[in-house]
Amino acid sequence: xxxxxxxxxxxxxxxxxxxxxxxxxxxxxxxxxxxxxxxxxxxxxxxxxxxxxxxxxxxxxxxxxxxxxxxxxxxxxxxxxxxxxxxxxxxxxxxxxxxxxxxxxxxxxxxxxxxxxxxxxxxxxxxxxxxxxxxxxxxxxxxxxxxxxxxxxxxxxxxxxxxxxxxxxxxxxxxxxxxxxxxxxxxxxxxxxxxxxxxxxxxxxxxxxxxxxxxxxxxxxxxxxxxxxxxxxxxxxxxxxxxxxxxxxxxxxxxxxxxxxxxxxxxxxxxxxxxxxxxxxxxxxxxxxxxxxxxxxxxxxxxxxxxxxxxxxxxxxxxxxxxxxxxxxxxxxxxxxxxxxxxxxxxxxxxxxxxxxxxxxxxxxxxxxxxxxxxxxxxxxxxxxxxxxxxxxxxxxxxxxxxxxxxxxxxxxxxxxxxxxxxxxxxxxxxxxxxxxxxxxxxxxxxxxxxxxxxxxxxxxxxxxxxxxxxxxxxxxxxxxxxxxxxxxxxxxxxxxxxxxxxxxxxxxxxxxxxxxxxxxxxxxxxxxxxxxxxxxxxxxxxxxxxxxxxxxxxxxxxxxxxxxxxxxxxxxxxxxxxxxxxxxxxxxxxxxxxxxxxxxxxxxxxxxxx
Numbered sequence: 179x180x181x182x183x184x185x186x187x188x189x190x191x192x193x194x195x196x197x198x199x200x201x202x203x204x205x206x207x208x209x210x211x212x213x214x215x216x217x218x219x220x221x222x223x224x225x226x227x228x229x230x231x232x233x234x235x236x237x238x239x240x241x242x243x244x245x246x247x248x249x250x251x252x253x254x255x256x257x258x259x260x261x262x263x264x265x266x267x268x269x270x271x272x273x274x275x276x277x278x279x280x281x282x283x284x285x286x287x288x289x290x291x292x293x294x295x296x297x298x299x300x301x302x303x304x305x306x307x308x309x310x311x312x313x314x315x316x317x318x319x320x321x322x323x324x325x326x327x328x329x330x331x332x333x334x335x336x337x338x339x340x341x342x343x344x345x346x347x348x349x350x351x352x353x354x355x356x357x358x359x360x361x362x363x364x365x366x367x368x369x370x371x372x373x374x375x376x377x378x379x380x381x382x383x384x385x386x387x388x389x390x391x392x393x394x395x396x397x398x399x400x401x402x403x404x405x406x407x408x409x410x411x412x413x414x415x416x417x418x419x420x421x422x423x424x425x426x427x428x429x430x431x432x433x434x435x436x437x438x439x440x441x442x443x444x445x446x447x448x449x450x451x452x453x454x455x456x457x458x459x460x461x462x463x464x465x466x467x468x469x470x471x472x473x474x475x476x477x478x479x480x481x482x483x484x485x486x487x488x489x490x491x492x493x494x495x496x497x498x499x500x501x502x503x504x505x506x507x508x509x510x511x512x513x514x515x516x517x518x519x520x521x522x523x524x525x526x527x528x529x530x531x532x533x534x535x536x537x538x539x540x541x542x543x544x545x546x547x548x549x550x551x552x553x554x555x556x557x558x559x560x561x562x563x564x565x566x567x568x569x570x571x572x573x574x575x576x577x578x579x580x581x582x583x584x585x586x587x588x589x590x591x592x593x594x595x596x597x598x599x600x601x602x603x604x605x606x607x608x609x610x611x612x613x614x615x616x617x618x619x620x621x622x623x624x625x626x627x628x629x630x631x632x633x634x635x636x637x638x639x640x641x642x643x644x645x646x647x648x649x650x651x652x653x654x655x656x657x658x659x660x661x662x663x664x665x666x667x668x669x670x671x672x673x674x675x676x677x678x679x680x681x682x683x684x685x686x687x688x689x690x691x692x693x694x695x696x697x698x699x700x701x702x703x704x705x706x707x708x709x710x711x712x713x714x715x716x717x718x719x720x721x722x723x724x725x726x727x728x729x730x731x732x733x734x735x736x737x738x739x740x741x742x743x744x745x746x747x748x749x750x751x752x753x754x755x756x757x758x759x760x761x762x763x764x765x766x767x768x769x770x771x772x773x774x775x776x777x778x779x780x781x782x783x784x785x786x787x788x789x
């Protein structure tokens with residue numbers, strides 16, 4: 179992303195910043211500047227336009243063809259683009275979601291619905307690009323941010339007859355948010371509809387990157403908060419670190435900073451886990467184990483709050499979501515057995531609980547690698563392939579359960595006095611070994627079931643399970659990996675958008691580091707029902723700033739120098755990088771000047787002399 183100068187320090191942006199300040203002062207009164215937009219009518223108007231223009235199935239390549247672009251795409255963009263309506267992109271993505279849903283149950287229109295969904299995504303990308311082209315500068319960035327992260331309601335400005343006739347169609351307000359209930363952002367709709375082409379567009383990535391860095395700030399719209407503090411609603415605006423408070427607790431929800439904090443928190447969790455395992459003293463509870471359990475409980479509380487804030491579907495789009503779920507199950511089982519064993523004085527159960535905790539290592543170590551390299555194609559592919567592998571394995575287990583029942587019933591039809599007959603566990607073990615091609619004991623003992631039917635069942639199971647299933651599995655995983663690699667850039671941008679969207683938190687519990695979040699839950703949640711919203715907000719802000727004072731001070735000092743670097747101020751200091759905040763790793767490379775020459779915009783006379 180290009181380096182922006184301070185949006186309120188340059189002369190050319192003074193009028194823009196004054197406009198932004200006027201907008202912010204209106205927003206703090208609790209009014210939504212987009213309530214007048216006809217979202218409901220636009221959604222159905224777009225649906226009619228798409229259905230009237232697309233009656234035949236086309237691929238995304240065919241829709242991107244120049245002739246198709248002239249006949250369908252460009253006229254629709256001209257018809258839908260309205261400089262005064264920032265909800266058009268949201269309405270297009272809502273229609274894409276509906277068309278994708280229809281292709282699952284309308285078999286006769288399946289391919290046509292997919293085409294219409296693709297067209298909606300293309301139109302959303304083109305409309306957003308036109309907004310970007312027509313509105314350069316800081317105000318253009320702010321406008322694009324309003325398009326993507328401002329909240330809209332699908333039933334916004336719908337006729338009263340529609341609202342009264344369909345009361346259950348509206349998402350119910352879980353918590354009061356000062357008029358911002360039931361609102362969804364265009365960025366969230368793009369994520370749940372997996373609009374990867376739209377999210378990888380340059381205009382969308384400009385906003386995603388600005389939100390990720392904290393240059394664009396806003397109050398996120400979440401599903402439910404554990405500790406809600408909605409006394410104030412921050413408008414979508416450009417952040418000026420030099421006019422912000424020194425201890426600005428809102429910076430704790432900036433995705434880039436949150437990512438660094440979460441990596442540090444997980445590293446502490448991993449360290450405590452390692453010390454707990456190494457310093458064990460039989461079944462005796464050690465100090466390391468107590469500290470680990472306390473910290474892990476706070477860490478899991480934060481993960482649970484992140485999961486319920488934006489919903490299960492968005493949370494599971496993270497690369498490491500299945501690792502978190504696995505660790506949650508392991509830790510919950512360990513902690514339950516450990517507490518029960520300590521209460522009942524059962525050493526065998528205590529030993530079992532520690533054995534269960536040992537199997538958390540295969541999930542914790544890869545999780546740290548995923549945090550450090552979220553854009554790595556190996557981890558992105560691993561998530562998608564794990565999903566396909568799990569689905570196919572469950573289906574195969576379901577289907578092959580018939581072989582297990584047949585063998586079990588065959589062995590039960592033999593003489594009851596035969597004590598050497600294998601049990602259900604042994605039969606399952608034999609089938610599992612044959613499935614993975616590890617051992618052939620099941621073939622040798624198949625005559626124990628029946629002299630003819632036993633071997634026939636085992637051979638059929640081996641052919642279907644070991645040969646056919648593994649062949650299908652390898653083909654599926656290869657196809658999945660090939661598709662991801664083919665669209666590597668779109669996949670990376672999609673994961674980055676998910677990380678950015680989920681990184682902006684509204685829950686007050688995220689202002690407290692584990693295990694302080696447990697204390698905040700115990701203290702602040704009861705106060706929510708005792709204090710007024712104004713006083714609860716004051717208590718929460720004071721506590722958050724006190725608990726994070728050193729971190730907030732470091733963030734403030736860093737961002738005042740680095741967040742909005744001014745090309746004008748740095749033009750004469752291109753080679754004077756004495757400041758700690760201007761130091762970069764390129765200095766270690768003999769080719770660092772190749773990158774450094776583009777870091778600062780040259781003066782205008784350079785362009786005049788070169789022509």
